[in-house]
Amino acid sequence: MTDSDWWKKAVFYQIYPRSFADGNGDGIGDIQGIIAKLDYLQDLGVDAIWLSPHFPSPLWDCGYDVADYTGVAPEYGNLDDFMRMLDGMHQRGIRLILDLVLNHTSDQHPWFLESRSSRDNPKRDWFIWRDGKEGGPPNNWYSTFGGSAWEYDEKTGQYFYHFFFKQQPDLNWRNPEVKQAMFDAVRFWLDRGVDGFRLDAIGTIFEDADLPDHKSTLTQPELYRLSRMVTTEEERTYVQAEWKTMFKHQHDLPGIHELMRDLRALVDEYPERVLVGETDLIEYYGTGEDELHLVFNFPLMRTERLLPVWIRANQQARLAALPADAWPCNTLGNHDSPRIFNRYGDGIHDAALARAHLALMLTLRGTPFLYNGEEIGMTDLLLEDIHQFRDMLGVWSYETEMEVLGSRQEAALVYSARAGRDKCRTPMQWRNAPNGGFSPQGVTPWLPVNPNFAEGINVEEQLGDPESLLNFYRRLLKVRRNSPALIFGEYQELHSNAAEMVSFLRSDPPSGQACLVVINLSEHAHTINFKLPARKANVLFSSRLRGEEELNLQELFVAPYETFIGELLNP
Numbered sequence: 001m002t003d004s005d006w007w008k009k010a011v012f013y014q015i016y017p018r019s020f021a022d023g024n025g026d027g028i029g030d031i032q033g034i035i036a037k038l039d040y041l042q043d044l045g046v047d048a049i050w051l052s053p054h055f056p057s058p059l060w061d062c063g064y065d066v067a068d069y070t071g072v073a074p075e076y077g078n079l080d081d082f083m084r085m086l087d088g089m090h091q092r093g094i095r096l097i098l099d100l101v102l103n104h105t106s107d108q109h110p111w112f113l114e115s116r117s118s119r120d121n122p123k124r125d126w127f128i129w130r131d132g133k134e135g136g137p138p139n140n141w142y143s144t145f146g147g148s149a150w151e152y153d154e155k156t157g158q159y160f161y162h163f164f165f166k167q168q169p170d171l172n173w174r175n176p177e178v179k180q181a182m183f184d185a186v187r188f189w190l191d192r193g194v195d196g197f198r199l200d201a202i203g204t205i206f207e208d209a210d211l212p213d214h215k216s217t218l219t220q221p222e223l224y225r226l227s228r229m230v231t232t233e234e235e236r237t238y239v240q241a242e243w244k245t246m247f248k249h250q251h252d253l254p255g256i257h258e259l260m261r262d263l264r265a266l267v268d269e270y271p272e273r274v275l276v277g278e279t280d281l282i283e284y285y286g287t288g289e290d291e292l293h294l295v296f297n298f299p300l301m302r303t304e305r306l307l308p309v310w311i312r313a314n315q316q317a318r319l320a321a322l323p324a325d326a327w328p329c330n331t332l333g334n335h336d337s338p339r340i341f342n343r344y345g346d347g348i349h350d351a352a353l354a355r356a357h358l359a360l361m362l363t364l365r366g367t368p369f370l371y372n373g374e375e376i377g378m379t380d381l382l383l384e385d386i387h388q389f390r391d392m393l394g395v396w397s398y399e400t401e402m403e404v405l406g407s408r409q410e411a412a413l414v415y416s417a418r419a420g421r422d423k424c425r426t427p428m429q430w431r432n433a434p435n436g437g438f439s440p441q442g443v444t445p446w447l448p449v450n451p452n453f454a455e456g457i458n459v460e461e462q463l464g465d466p467e468s469l470l471n472f473y474r475r476l477l478k479v480r481r482n483s484p485a486l487i488f489g490e491y492q493e494l495h496s497n498a499a500e501m502v503s504f505l506r507s508d509p510p511s512g513q514a515c516l517v518v519i520n521l522s523e524h525a526h527t528i529n530f531k532l533p534a535r536k537a538n539v540l541f542s543s544r545l546r547g548e549e550e551l552n553l554q555e556l557f558v559a560p561y562e563t564f565i566g567e568l569l570n571p
Helices: 003-009 031-036 038-044 079-091 110-115 176-191 220-229 233-246 255-267 308-321 350-363 392-405 409-419 451-455 459-463 469-481 484-488
Strands: 012-015 048-051 095-101 150-153 158-161 196-200 274-277 329-331 367-371 490-494 501-508 513-520 526-528 536-542 550-552 556-558 563-568
Touching: 003 367, 003 484, 031 038, 031 079, 038 079, 038 469, 079 095, 095 176, 176 255, 220 233, 220 392, 255 274, 308 490, 308 501, 350 367, 350 469, 350 501, 350 513, 350 563, 392 409, 459 469, 469 484, 469 536, 484 501, 484 513, 501 526, 513 556, 556 563
Parallel strands: 012 048, 012 367, 048 095, 095 196, 196 274, 329 367
Antiparallel strands: 150 158, 490 501, 501 513, 513 563, 526 556, 536 550, 536 563
């Protein structure tokens, strides 16, 4: 293991900057707020930060519509503030990767404003413009966020392509000038010491250049209606197949891998940098050394409950499929998905399950990614007023429910609050104080703060409680950092038929350390016989108080919802 492989042993922590910490009291998180919390991040024990977009943006898609790739949004600060933040992180041994949006810009980006100004503008071909046909768009493609993927521009009499909202026109990556301009932006941040990038929506960078019609026999509204009405696995499979047919020509096309190899070659010019892709497709690893360093194991997330049988099946399939030199990457939550605490809870043992799920992230083989607020058990906040929505995907869902399904406003609001992403982006809860300590009293935050900050779901109170979820995180992160087997060790599944627990070995021959991990995901206690060459283990970590330091592995007692990590002793 070398310094260039730091990302293999790191624990990443995603910061959603608009919601993390308000440093100037205007109701919006900012860079000054992050700087003020750097000691908190260091004490928490994370090694790297993934910062969601900090670029200037009109915020049609919460910053994923970029208006300047080398700037800082003025509400967050300026480049000098950014550099102070970066230096502060590096001084504390924390790395920083940025969120890089490659597929599209904002329709307010100067490049697009030039491109749409006239057909003969030098930047016209920086985006995808086409003539219509038969009085309509160039083909029957849809935007994944609803409606046609083509927007007519009256001034120039052509259509431009957008996979996402019409406010997010797709860049034409087949134009070498686009590639050069975007790679210049990459170098801009690398030259300033940024440690890498999380690459947004890479699967949609290329579309079929011939623009063939999709062959789905359904319209998008019809398919939306079907997807909302499925009741059987057979129906669900049919809907998924139709979605795939509908978008077949718009994502994950072969040219993307050549581009990723070129981007990797650029990044490799800078020591100790990393590329992380927002995709779960293993082919984006390339050979394991020539495309992305990390690809998310999103399939682990796609379940209502994290049952042992699901976890084992995921690990068996995922680890077996990786190229020889590829490194796994696991996560359970981010800014686009429900909060872990309520998503995988059972409504009764949520706090215990949250601890078990964190333990899973920190003990499986691979690099873990955590999301800000998970460490205190933040939960989704379902907004009750459409005027509070900031996520336009939620607004689109609200309108679609009424237009396509004929839902009443009340029902549409309930559904769209759950389907949208505002629910998991609410401000960080720092104290039992007005606005959860995120912003001063009397200031209205950009999104409402979840009122459960007054119920102990805040940083300040949990720091003072040795048994809190936050202190559980801190202890377990420290154990992982000091255990080579939990970072680098091979994964060996144990007790493959156990219905209520997962157990596995993590063995690291170079260090000589082997760790037994047992995570009980049930309310029942178990006494387990681990038939291992090592008959005893020292306790490295347990989520309950254990009086003994050395345990007999032939009759190991595991309490309900206990996480146990033991270092094997030589037989």
